[in-house]
Amino acid sequence: MHTQPLRSRFAALTGALAATALLAACGAMKQPTPSPMFSQDSLPDAIKVPAGNRVAMETVGMGDITYECRDKANAPGQTEWVFVGPKAVLNDRSGKQVGTYYGPPATWESADGSKLTATQLAVAPSGAGNLPYQLVKANPAMGGGAMAGVTFIQRVALKGGVAPASPCAAANKGERQSVKYQADYIFWKAA
Structure with missing residues (x-):
């Protein structure tokens, strides 16, 4: 009787860990940096x-x-x-x-x-x-x-x-x- 709830909890925990790992991987991916806007600071x-x-x-x-x-x-x-x-x-x-x-x-x-x-x-x-x-x-x-x-x-x-x-x-x-x-x-x- 205890095996079914344990499996459900294990599956839920495994899913949560997979989702966390996926989010961490996405966050670590290099985001494209927008090209810098033209600056006229150094111009005469x-x-x-x-x-x-x-x-x-x-x-x-x-x-x-x-x-x-x-x-x-x-x-x-x-x-x-x-x-x-x-x-x-x-x-x-x-x-x-x-x-x-x-x-x-x-x-x-x-x-x-x-x-x-x-x-x-x-x-x-x-x-x-x-x-x-x-x-x-x-x-x-x-x-x-x-x-x-x-x-x-x-x-x-x-x-x-x-x-x-x-x-x-x-x-x-x-x-x-x-x-x-x-x-x-x-x-x-x-x-």
Whole structure:
């Protein structure tokens, strides 16, 4: 008569121990850590986005900047490499293409078709051989997708993109050269 209740208690105890072990194992499993939110703490003050805005999208732009050898403004007889425009793909942090960046005028276009241009507010040095940091104020977006409501765009984490090292002289006036570059474009919206 006592064997049945003993078996029931043993089964209940075994079940409880198994459940406890399972919960402990689940708790010990490494939880995916969310990617850290972009921080502008280490950026120069001139290119920091004002309070009241939040990061809406982070992209990595990879492509080319085109320069043309032209007469130097207000310097007769002198020439210089002049920025013509960018052509780059915009990828999300996982490497998936989410848009393009091209110009002139400088235009950020989402894969959903929405796009915008912007007005430069500030630049700051980002290191030798690299384009400067940049802060632009977004113009109203065309289309109702990812670019709708963007207030500011920051260009950070720069690699390359400066004018060619090759000579620009009267003999090669009009010549165009493309330079590889990479930059993170951080899109902000009102908080």
